[in-house]
Amino acid sequence: MTAQPSPWPPTSSADFPRIGSLPAYVFAAINAEKLERIAAGHDVIDLGMGNPDLGTPGHIVDELVEHARKPKHHRYSASRGIYGLRDGMAEHYARRYGVTVDPETEVVVTIGAKEGIAHLMLALLGDGDTVIVPSPAYPIHRYSVLFAGGRVHGLPLVAGADGFVDGDALLAGVEEACRTVTPAPRLLVLSFPNNPTTLQAPPGFFENAVEVCRRNRLLLVHDFAYADFGFGAEAPSLLAVPGAKEIGVEFFSMSKSYCMAGWRVGFCVGNPAMVGALTRIKSYLDYGIFEPIQIAAAHALRAGQECVAETREVYRRRADALVGGLNAAGWPVPTPAATMFVWSPIPDAFREMGSIEFARLLLREAGVVVSPGLGFGPEGEGHVRFALIEPESRLAQAAERIGAVLGRAAPG
Template identity: 55%
Template sequence: ATLGPGDTVLVPNPAYPIHPYGVVIAGADVSHVPLIPGVDFFDELEKAIVESWPKPKMLIINFPGNPTAQCVELDFFEKIIALAKEHKIWVVHDIAYVDIVFDGYKAPSILQIEGAKDIAVEFFSMSKSYNMPGWRVGYMCGNKELVSALARIKSYMDYGTFAPIQIAAIAALEGPQECVAEICEMYRKRRDVLCDGLTSAGWPVEKPKATMFVWAKIPEAYQAMGSLEFSKKLLAEAKVAVAPGVGFGQYGDDHVRFGLIENEHRTRQAVRGIRNMFKKDGVI
C-alpha cells in the first residue's frame, strides 16, 4: 500500500521476521539497524538515514519486542518521532505485546507523543491480549494517510474479516477485561519457572518485563556453535525446541528465543532436559 521498488525501509535487527520480509515482499529494500546491548541505537539509526540513498521512507519498530522482549519508555518514542519528523520518515509501530507486561511495567504507546499522528501509526493484535491467535484480527490507528492506504489495499485483497470473528473481537474489546490480566499472569508464572529453572541449571537469563518470550544468550561453552547448531543440539539432546536467534537477523546469532507456550509442568521438564545436557557435557 505504501512501498515499492526503489524505496528503503529501516528495520531494527534482530526483528520479528515479517517486519523486514514484508518490506521485501513489497519490492522495497531493507536497511538493518543494530538493536543490541552496547550499541547506541539512535547513533546507528541516524547513520543509516544519512548513508541511505534514496532517503528511507519508513521505520518499522516493535516494543515490547519480539524476539528480544526489549522494553522502552516514552522518552525513546520522543526521540523516534523527533528524528522521523526531521527526516520526513513514516513510523510504523507494532504494539502487539502491550498487555503482556510484568512486575509493574506499563508499555507506552508511540501515539502518546505529541504530534506522533503526523507521521506514525500503531498496530495492535487480538492474538496475544485476548488469546485469539489464528483469528487474524487486529487494528491500526494513527496517521490518516497511512490508515487510508491500509484500507485501500485491504479492499483489493479480500472482502473483509469473517463477521463472527469481527463480532468476537468487538465483544473482547468492549467486554470485561479480567481475561487479559489472567492471560498475563499465566505468562508471568511460566516466565518465572523458566528463568529461575535455567538460572539454577547454570544458564543465567534475565527475566523479561514483557512479551511471551525469553531471549537467552547462548552459554559461553556453546557460543562458538552459533544459534542454529546450538538449537539443533538442544532439540536432539535436551528434547527442547527453541528458535535460533539468527532467524531474527545476524545480530541475534548469539541468542536463542524461548516461547512461553507450555504449562509450568512441561517447562520444568524442559529445564531438566537442559540441565542433564549440561551435566553430560561437563558444563556443570
C-alpha cells in the same frame, strides 16, 4: 540488474523470482526435525513458535457462537472491518491511552497484524525504497519490505538498563542511516515490547522517535503486538505522543492479549493517509474477516479486561519458572521484562556452534524446541528464544532436561 528468465516449466518454488530471492527460512530445518521426532514417538516440549496455548476466554467464544448461528452474518463482510469493531478499537485507545482516533479514517481491521504489516508495506513502498528495521526482529518486519520491492537497512537493537532498549543508541543509528544511506530511508519500523529480545521502550523514547522521524522525513510503523505484556511498567503507545498520528501508525493484535491467535484479528491505527492506503489495497485483496469473529472481537475489547491481566500474569509466572529452572541448571538466562518469551545468549561453552546447531542439539538431546536467534536476523545469532506456551510444570521439565544436556554435552 537484468532479470534472469524464469525456468520453464518450474520445478521448484524458488524458480519464481520473488520467492527465489527470499533469504533461507531458518526455522524450517528445526521444524522438519521436530516433526520427525514427534512421528517417531519422542516426547517433544515445543517452545518454538509464539503460539498461545491458553485458549480464548469463554465470554468471547460465546459471542462468536451466538452470532455464527445467524445466516445474515455468513455473507462477505467489509474488508476494512465492521464499524462496531473499528469503533471498539477507537474506544480502547481512548480508555487505555487517552488517545482519540476516528474509527472511519484512522482505524482499519487487518487479518492479524502480520497480514496488515505485509500489505501496508506493499501499499506504501516504491521499488528500491529503504526501510530501517532494527534487528533482531519479528521476521515479517523484514520480509514485508522485501516482498514490496524495498530494501532493508538493519540496525542493531542494543539492551540498555533494566530490560529497556538503549533508545538513544537506536535513534542515533537511525539519524546516521538518514545521513549516509542513499536514497534516504523512507520508513522506520519499531516494535516494543520487542519480540524476540523482550526489551521495552524506555520512558520518553517514542517522543524522541517521533522527533527524529520528523526531522528526517521518515514514516513510522510501530508493531504493538505485545501491548499488554509489560510485567512492570505498562508499555507505552506510540500514538500517545502528540503529533505521532501525523507521521505514523500502530498495529495492535488480538492474538496475544486475548489469546485469539487463530482468529486472525488485528488493527492498523493512526495516520489517515497510511491507514487509507492499507484500507485501499485490502479492498482489492480480501473481503474481510468472518463477521461473527469481528463481532466477538469487538465484544472482547468492550467487555471486562480481567482476562488480559490474568494472561499477562500466567506468562510472568511461566517466565519465572523457566528462568529459575535454567539458572539452577547453570545457564544464567535473563528474566524478561515483557512479552511471552525468554531470550538468552547461548551458554559460553556452546557459543561457537551457532544458534541453529545449538537449537538442534537441544531438540535432539533434550527434546526441547527453541527458536534459533539467527531466524530473527543476523544480529540474533548467538541467542535462542523460548516461547512460554507450556504450563510451568512442563517448563520446569524442559529446564531440567536442558540442564542435563548442558552438563554432559559441553564441547571440549
